[in-house]
Amino acid sequence: MIVTTVIVYVKKENIQDFITATIANHEASIKEPGNLRFDFLQCADDPSRFLLYEAYESEEAAKAHKNTPHYILWKDTVANWMAKPREGIKHNVIRPTERNLW
Amino acid sequence: MIVTTVIVYVKKENIQDFITATIANHEASIKEPGNLRFDFLQCADDPSRFLLYEAYESEEAAKAHKNTPHYILWKDTVANWMAKPREGIKHNVIRPTERNLW
Numbered sequence: 001m002i003v004t005t006v007i008v009y010v011k012k013e014n015i016q017d018f019i020t021a022t023i024a025n026h027e028a029s030i031k032e033p034g035n036l037r038f039d040f041l042q043c044a045d046d047p048s049r050f051l052l053y054e055a056y057e058s059e060e061a062a063k064a065h066k067n068t069p070h071y072i073l074w075k076d077t078v079a080n081w082m083a084k085p086r087e088g089i090k091h092n093v094i095r096p097t098e099r100n101l102w
Numbered sequence: 103m104i105v106t107t108v109i110v111y112v113k114k115e116n117i118q119d120f121i122t123a124t125i126a127n128h129e130a131s132i133k134e135p136g137n138l139r140f141d142f143l144q145c146a147d148d149p150s151r152f153l154l155y156e157a158y159e160s161e162e163a164a165k166a167h168k169n170t171p172h173y174i175l176w177k178d179t180v181a182n183w184m185a186k187p188r189e190g191i192k193h194n195v196i197r198p199t200e201r202n203l204w
């Protein structure tokens with residue numbers, strides 16, 4: 001299992017558009033066969049800062065996400081709405097280890 | 103629902119101790135009544151960087167965690183193992199909205 005966290009800083013005027021586009025990406029991503037979670041969060045102290053928490057059952061499944069039509073559409077749609085480049089960090093899972101807890 | 107992400111940078115010589123102490127904290131935290139998730143992850147590119155992904159059903163439940171014996175023990179145990187202060191960020195949940203998906 002692998003979890004990528006992505007922090008996105010969005011221009012104030014595009015926050016609502018970004019939320020709409022990312023909800024669509026969330027809804028499609030959780031239907032991918034190797035997806036375990038795709039949580040979409042907003043920083044409580046800074047509404048222009050968002051977090052995607054993308055859990056996949058394997059490196060291959062995480063890579064396959066990057067080739068899906070919904071990811072490519074999202075990436076292109078939100079590109080100009082970002083206040084600065086997004087920060088993606090890949091993690092290995094220590095706990096929980098059971099797949100059904102993901 | 104509320105999610106706190108905590109990034110912890112651990113001194114190289116304390117990585118194994120930190121993993122052991124944090125697994126114990128994870129096991130106890132997931133049994134708290136208001137806890138939804140308490141994922142423990144290690145950065146793939148930097149084994150000294152860890153992420154806690156702490157989801158609670160309410161602000162009150164998240165606060166109650168700070169008063170549990172296992173949290174206090176963890177905090178005191180790992181304090182000297184940190185290479186720098188840990189970074190906690192509080193988030194509101196946009197998706198998924200259904201409680202049973204947490």
